[in-house]
Amino acid sequence: MLLCWGLYYVPFVITTGLYPEKTMNPILILSIFVASYVILNYSQSLNRKKEIELKKNKQDLEAAYKELELSKKNELAFLQLKSLKSQMNPHFIFNSLNSIQDLILQQNTDSSYDYVVLFSQLVRNTLNYSNKDFITIDKELEFLEIYLQLEKLRFEDDFTYTIQHTNTEGLSVPSLIVQPFIENALIHGLLHKAGKKQLTIDFTFTDHLLCTITDNGIGRKEAKKMQERQGGHHESFALEAIQQRLEILKEQYGIAVGYHVQDLYDNKLATGTKVEIRMPYKKKY
Template structure:
């Protein structure tokens, strides 16, 4: 009889699942709607097909949670890991933290404590929320303290307090379940039941969790031989399942009741519950639960020597076997998901190849952009270097032009000294040399500056005019005037830009007069611009040109070009828009007017 039982169990197991699954290949899907797992797997396939990383991550997490509800922790762990990889790629730290904690919980439920501890720690380290960081740290320390239930209890209590404060009822419920399990380890069943009841209070809106917790409470009563209380809980759950037409829960509760009745030594009620579970499973196409109920029934009948009843159940099962397999939506969904999972694997491989190709392409693009960037930087450096050299050359040219003193001034000055000495005018010669040396010293001190203050420039020009007046005192007088609105100590003017024109006015205009002439230097402010006006009443440009030797003509031409070149260089270097104009007075007046105009400058950068 024992051999017959074993053979029967083997036959049922062998026939039910492989043949059932194979039968589905030729059967259309007859379920009214796809399971949630099938729906999520289809969503995942779509997101993989379009390579939408954000949706891929969300769908991996959704699929993992669906497997978790189903109780398939191995699959849940697999898809949680994939979700973490996608969230990592997207750099979504909050999502990664949440899923890492979920992964740790799944690993803990599979008693993979080492991996669970590691992931609790990782979730804590990544969390920006101090409370969540503490909760994960407590869970890691709780698992480390597996050998000490008392120590574990302190970490659980700490989490309950934090999670209540953070208003996370689902997490609070799970923590109370942990506390109940901890109390059972300490053989404190009353506290365990109390903790399970607390868990129920926070599990509102979670029917699956409520059923699971109630079943755990029933198990505690069962272990304490309080069968009536355990039966009462199972009967209540059975009644609620019937109201909701939850056939899977009805079957499981009937099976649990049969176990309790057997332990209570009430076989009639136990067999009745098993038969009801078997009939409901057969009717609703739940082959797994039908097999489970059938095995329990045949074992009981075989042990009692009631082969007739056992054979009747076996015949009933075989007669309805094909219909059972065809109507079992769990087998259909399992096969459907197997096909979907194969497609998911294929799409993941394709995605990996796409990502690898994109990475290589991006690497090449970055290399190309980097190379172009380096070449551009090199080009800019060369341009900057050339510009710097060009600017330096302009500065050198400007300095050279600025230092280019009129040889006539130096030679004439020496001739004047020589003349004073020849005429025994030692005092005049000494005075002239002293003024001349002061002028030259100031000129040399400012020779490296492109702009100096108006006050400093006018001081040098005054010394120069005094020297020239000392030589030609019977030929001209001079007058310098400055607009009172100008602050001569702050206003900047181009260095040595006026002296050549004052010299020209004296040497090529005023010194040829029969009467005493007048040289005027005026500086005034008009509409934010400084105007320098040099005016004389000499013989004028035309008459002066007629009197010049060929050498003097060359000198004057160089003097004019010197000024124009310097102004051009100053405009290029400082962008000040300096203008220069020279004209001859119209008859009956004679003489020359020079105007230099530039913006008001009080600082040179």
């Protein structure tokens, strides 16, 4: 074999034990090196490709697992939410039937008839809305209006109420959340108050949706004393259920929701109670 070095040719000789001398073609040697280099690079490229595919498959599996886990979590939250609403509805219906019974015992025939008509509308709406996570705020306002008309029949002329809303067009709200707070204000705040009983419900939307319920009742402290004197230990089941619903909605939608109760005073005298409910919502547009 001859190797070229500048202008001179240097013989390259391979000697083996079997053959005295044999010269190899330099093109053959170069081809072997090139083929080895190509094969090595191709093998490394295949290995890198396999590693990338394995990494991608692992990421896809992890994403699928997280999606499945999230789906199960949402399904669990939905089932819990539906269960709580189904528990609350019989409680609410039971209270309404008690009001009808009171009117019948008072032999107030006209009011009893009006109450039954309104009650049928309310029950129909309750059954329709309990199967929905969210309803339009217009339907919520209509529902609360019917409910308060029913309560006004029971409280008669001493009771007045106002429902107002600001910048709430196109919003949807969780069904049947506000009513239990109103019921609580009526039973514990206004029922035992002498004279005029006033209730205000205000929905206001800015960067969040706030529902404020204000009554001029006897206040929580006096209501608790009356309960203790009467030997009652009534806990509002509906409010407990609402608290759990709000916690589930907070997890499900990742927004700050909840409620806060504030006692109102004038010169250290109780003048009522205010409840602020920060509600989850959906926008139509």
